[in-house]
Amino acid sequence: MSVIENMKIISGNFIDIENRMISKRIININDSGNIENIIPTEQVQDVYILPGFIDAHIHIESSMVTPYEFAKKALIHGTVATVSDPHEIANVCGIEGIRYMIDNARGAKLKIFWGAPSCVPATSFENAGAEIDADQVDLLLQSDDIWYLSEMMNYPGVLNGNEEVHKKRSNGHF
Ligand SMILES: [Zn+2]
Structure with missing residues (x-):
């Protein structure tokens, strides 16, 4: 995780439970701790992101x-x-x-x-x-x-x- 201008950024293989698919995504989290947006990307670390x-x-x-x-x-x-x-x-x-x-x-x-x-x-x-x-x-x-x-x-x-x-x-x- 990195922090840029009060925004936490997580990237990895995003497990989309509802749509039953895994895709490379960047997740931007604002300083309130809420997801600001989820953006497609080409390169991510070999980690998986999923709900708790x-x-x-x-x-x-x-x-x-x-x-x-x-x-x-x-x-x-x-x-x-x-x-x-x-x-x-x-x-x-x-x-x-x-x-x-x-x-x-x-x-x-x-x-x-x-x-x-x-x-x-x-x-x-x-x-x-x-x-x-x-x-x-x-x-x-x-x-x-x-x-x-x-x-x-x-x-x-x-x-x-x-x-x-x-x-x-x-x-x-x-
Ligand atoms: Zn019991």
């Missing part, structure tokens, strides 16, 4: 590192955002664990779209460290940090009309 990846389903705690550390590693491999259900830590430490994940990720460059865990514990056969009921899910969903009701693993509860499960679903505006 969005990991649509990951439980960050499975990585065994904090969200902040996870973000650093994900970014260098091209992932710029995740959709993350913190239900694993919630199964151990409940709401406090969810708050930890969210707070730890503050300041990370990765965009993490947190969900409210719907199934803590995952089943009634577990000896989990916490339980999150429909009222707590509702409170979580009122937070600016939480975007949606996370994966509903208790599909038997959905199909059999379990009242608590359906209360969580209605909280999530499904």
Whole structure:
């Protein structure tokens, strides 16, 4: 990348996802960080330019590192955002664990779209460290940090009309 008159310039093999083609391009980025224009060119370095990846389903705690550390590693491999259900830590430490994940990720460059865990514990056969009921899910969903009701693993509860499960679903505006 080079900088000319407050304009950042990136050049390389531009992967145009919508049109399913790769072409040699120069991308000019203004000082607000927005793409000013994309110009065809003949010669580029042997690099590829493409949109960042969005990991649509990951439980960050499975990585065994904090969200902040996870973000650093994900970014260098091209992932710029995740959709993350913190239900694993919630199964151990409940709401406090969810708050930890969210707070730890503050300041990370990765965009993490947190969900409210719907199934803590995952089943009634577990000896989990916490339980999150429909009222707590509702409170979580009122937070600016939480975007949606996370994966509903208790599909038997959905199909059999379990009242608590359906209360969580209605909280999530499904
Ligand atoms: Zn999952």
